[in-house]
Amino acid sequence: MQARVQSDSKCNPGLRVVLWVVEARWKGIMASSAVVVFSYCFREVNFSADSGQEGSHMAFGQLEMIGGVCGANLVGMTTIKYDGHSIDTGPMGIWSWFLRSGSSGFGSSSTAEQVTDVIDATGLTAIVTGATSGIGKETARVLALRGAKVIIPSRDLENGLKTKESLLLENPKAKLDVMEMDLSSINSITSFARSFNSSNPRLNILINNAGIMACPFQLSLDGIELQYATNHLGHFLLTNLLLDKLKTTAKETGIEGRIINVSSSAHRRYSKNSSINDLKIINHPIKYKGYDAYCRSKLANILHANELARVLQEEGANVTANSLHPGLIPTNISRYINLKGFPFPVLKTLLKPIVKSIPQGASTTCYLALHPDLKGVTGKYFANCNESPPSSQAQDMDLGKKLWDFSLDLLNNLNNKPNNKK
Ligand SMILES: NC(=O)c1ccc[n+]([C@@H]2O[C@H](COP(=O)([O-])OP(=O)(O)OC[C@H]3O[C@@H](n4cnc5c(N)ncnc54)[C@H](OP(=O)(O)O)[C@@H]3O)[C@@H](O)[C@H]2O)c1
Numbered sequence: 001m002q003a004r005v006q007s008d009s010k011c012n013p014g015l016r017v018v019l020w021v022v023e024a025r026w027k028g029i030m031a032s033s034a035v036v037v038f039s040y041c042f043r044e045v046n047f048s049a050d051s052g053q054e055g056s057h058m059a060f061g062q063l064e065m066i067g068g069v070c071g072a073n074l075v076g077m078t079t080i081k082y083d084g085h086s087i088d089t090g091p092m093g094i095w096s097w098f099l100r101s102g103s104s105g106f107g108s109s110s111t112a113e114q115v116t117d118v119i120d121a122t123g124l125t126a127i128v129t130g131a132t133s134g135i136g137k138e139t140a141r142v143l144a145l146r147g148a149k150v151i152i153p154s155r156d157l158e159n160g161l162k163t164k165e166s167l168l169l170e171n172p173k174a175k176l177d178v179m180e181m182d183l184s185s186i187n188s189i190t191s192f193a194r195s196f197n198s199s200n201p202r203l204n205i206l207i208n209n210a211g212i213m214a215c216p217f218q219l220s221l222d223g224i225e226l227q228y229a230t231n232h233l234g235h236f237l238l239t240n241l242l243l244d245k246l247k248t249t250a251k252e253t254g255i256e257g258r259i260i261n262v263s264s265s266a267h268r269r270y271s272k273n274s275s276i277n278d279l280k281i282i283n284h285p286i287k288y289k290g291y292d293a294y295c296r297s298k299l300a301n302i303l304h305a306n307e308l309a310r311v312l313q314e315e316g317a318n319v320t321a322n323s324l325h326p327g328l329i330p331t332n333i334s335r336y337i338n339l340k341g342f343p344f345p346v347l348k349t350l351l352k353p354i355v356k357s358i359p360q361g362a363s364t365t366c367y368l369a370l371h372p373d374l375k376g377v378t379g380k381y382f383a384n385c386n387e388s389p390p391s392s393q394a395q396d397m398d399l400g401k402k403l404w405d406f407s408l409d410l411l412n413n414l415n416n417k418p419n420n421k422k
Contacts, residue, residue: 097201103385122147130210183234309379329361
């Protein structure tokens, strides 16, 4: 619907108003239905993910929050209180038609192409993790469309090559390279970085986007809970191994380097009981709650970007580090959600008008990666292409420093394990 209204933007103004009203009313009806269904779900349906009991906590919490956001959007509220936290609700869904953009000039309905319109990224090299699907794939597509050379690391080389093929079909001029990397494995990340650093003279942009959500309890090859290992520790190591390349590129070219961590508003649900710096708690199979572990890893993404920004500023490096919430987007990230007793396709249809499309979901990342207005902006958190305050824990510099030291120690210990000694 949205694409239709936009593509009709040159049509007669009267018809545009009619289309706009139809669009808003349609979205209103769908969003109201969604709120009713969510209210019903909270009471009657036992949600669960493949991870069992823990997963039900995840889906319940997520939907409860979405229900609140829908309701808030319907009445035009821009923040709601959830679990004692203030949550920025938008502008999303129908409300984005009335409150279209923030101070950046962009908003929740902006797409990745729109926020990078007329930006020339020729000559820049970017790494986008998790570019084989969802938000990451769209980010890679748009960066390549603007002329950047994009490296697509993939844990499955064949899947990576398929992604490259499909992106090339649309844009045969795209400069894309696929390399193997599993973010849950220290050895794999180390050999990726070694190979990248030796074969590429430049790195301007690093987008730490890959992620998994609320999977059943599992330890990585290195013995770390899988979401913590993939979403946080893997990206922490990757960034450290590529930092010199980013800094020297920025120094030699005079072009600011940019590091972007794709986090989530889910970071707000992090509870202190699921400690971010205690391996006994992180790796506890009985106390494990899939969604809690996801929230912990997403908080770690913000703390990592903030501490990195501080360190880089202290060094005087011409490299920035920021983090973001992309919005709520239907992608493969929800693969572990299994709503028992409720048809997911119906829920998905109801959700459509209030969630973002994938091009909208990739907009904040592309904005942070390429937009000239972001020059010199570092250590900030963004949502809907505008700066937005994260939770108080995410702003805790002391916690960020502790997480940094803990991650370094953990990696050093793991590196000294016989399996990882090279
Ligand atoms: N979608 C949302 O509503 C939403 C909301 C807030 C935040 N986010 C964040 O947005 C980011 C992108 O998510 P998405 O929604 O686009 O999900 P997605 O479609 O599932 O994409 C996730 C990507 O991460 C990759 N990945 C997962 N584990 C990996 C590993 N061990 N090594 C290397 N790559 C790995 C996947 O690769 P494969 O193709 O091999 O699986 C895929 O390319 C995530 O960080 C997520 O937390 C998403």
